[in-house]
Amino acid sequence: MQLTGNTILVTGGGSGIGAGLAGAFHRAGNQVVIAGRRRDALEAVANQYPGMTHLPLDLGNLACIDAFADELVRRHPDVNVLVNNAGIMAVEDLERSVPRVIRAVCSTNLIGPLLLVSRLLPTLKQHPRAAIVNVSSALAFVPKASMPTYSATKAALHSYTQSLRFQLQDSSIQVIEIPPPMVYTDNRPTDANGVGVDEFIDEVLSELASHPEAGEAVVSAARRLRFADRRGEYEKQFTAVNPMPQKGKS
Template sequence: MELTGNTVLVTGGGTGIGRAIAIALHRRGNRVVIAGRRTAALRAVAEAHPGIEWHPLDIADTACIGSFVAMLERRWTDLNVLVNNAGVMAIESPETPDPAVSTSVVATNLLGPIVLTSLLLPTLRSRPDAAIINITSALAFVPLAIAPTYSATKAGLHAYTEALRILLHDSGIHVIEVAPPRVSTEMDGPGGPDSVDVDEFVAEVMASLSAQPPVTEVVVDAARALRYAEREGHYGRVLAAVNSDVTAEDVL
């Protein structure tokens, strides 16, 4: 995809991977809008990087997404790139199940991005060089047992992205999946392979996005073992390795 001259919305753009992606795109000459629940974090990013704009959004509150999209269409009329990055990880225990936690994770990581994408599709269809970038996870392919709903939502977002790419094949909208490994952010979860620096991760993502021919999926080196575990016949071994440090104490 073209990495300059776009108007980009990054959800979850106040912290972590979203913040790093927003800054990287801003530095490449894009107009960047960040959205999320943490207004103080959003404001801090915008103040540190003049030109980045922000607006509050709780992606889990799907009833409010329609009014958010209407506002976007009024204020940022040339929006052509959506980065669905907002996400939350929760550690869950079968001994003390909490449906409210599971519901929040599903709403934030899966249902919210689906609703936002659906409502923005008419706008994106009318823009040249439009793109939808969904941030999934290497855990979509090999789950972390103590974060079962998180892993499931990322697997669901992977499937949604694959389906959306087929549905939009003739639309001119480029649909891309980015499947991060464990990255050092505020949401850094336990278990799994060693984490990678967020800025190094985003630099590798930017290089892949600018490659020719255009990519449909970005898998950085640190995510390859999980992403391709099943294809390469190592799924059982990798699943055991990802969960090797999981004990009862982790979830109680």
Template sequence: MKMTGNTILITGGNGGIGRALAEAFLAKGNEVIVTGRDKAKLEDVVSANPGIHAMELDVADPKAIEAFAQKLTADFPALNVVINNAGIMRPEEASEAAIETAEATVATNLLGPIRLTTALLPHLLGKDDAAVLTVSSGLAFVPRATFPTYCATKAAIHSWSMSLNHQLAGTSVQVIELAPPYVQTQLTGAHQASDPNAMPLADYISETMQILESEPDAREILVSRVQPLRWAERDRNFQQVFGRLNG
């Protein structure tokens, strides 16, 4: 992936990893568009970062995605990079049989990226140096049992990214998976943003950008902090890592 001169869409760019990536790519000389469901947060991003554009989007809404894709490509015809970052992470108890959380998580974390990428792919295939980046998680490889559907959607995103990469081989569209570790954001609540056990957000973004720049053909962006989760199966210590994560 080239690091400058792009027109980049980042879903869920109104906070956390999405906003931090938007600011990092803006600083590199890219045109950046962020989306989110919270208008006030989007306005805050734009106010703090002159040059970033904002558009409201609920990635869990199929009809909204169709209309959004048409407007986006009309307003930003140079669009060549999509970063599927929007996601939710909510705890679930199997004994409670509350299916609403699972359905919302699948709609946002899995169907959202698939629908949006599908809608924008014809446009991207007409661009040089195009890329689709999708945020999975270290929990795609070793699940945290209190968030079963979240972990399942991230495992599915990993598999989907591998298949998409294979199908698009030989085209102008590069497929990249970002698999963050536990990072200081508000994904699971305010406590996570200051949890000393989580990787500082600035450190995660800095290392991610460095890998993207130094390894332009990389298919997976794995910071050092996520390596134990990513390679637990290969290293034959999955049960030990799972035990530590869920102890």
């Protein structure tokens, strides 16, 4: 992916990884559009970067995606990079499932991004260089049992990204996956497997710059889970992610 001279849409751009990516892409010399549910959060990010714009988007409300895409292309016909970053996490007890939570996580993390890709593909194909960047998760590869729907949607997004990359291999669109590890939005990691937002963003940009044709940007802290199966360590890492609770002594 070329890191400058693009017009980039970043979903979930009002906080966390999305805000970090948006700022980094802006500083690298791109026109950046951020989208998200909270207008005040979007405005707070955009106000830090002259020229950055924002549009409201709730990916959990699937009915609004067509109108959002129309407005985006009307305002920014040169948009050539989509960063599907928006996502929500939920801790769930599967014996007491809440359908509303399941629907929200699936819509925001998977169905919405897929519909947005489908809607923007005709526009992206018009550009000689374009990219779709899907932000999945290290938990796509080793799930966290307490967040089953979140982990499942990210695994599905990984699978979809592979298929999308294959189908677009002869087009001008590069398909990239970024699987974050645990990222601490206050930049204060509490364990060796997590990173702060700034460190994560710096390493992602370094990976993209060093390997501009690569299909993945995997930071150091994500590699333990991302490549667990390849290294024959899946069971070990699954146990590490999902430790059995300590039983009290009688």
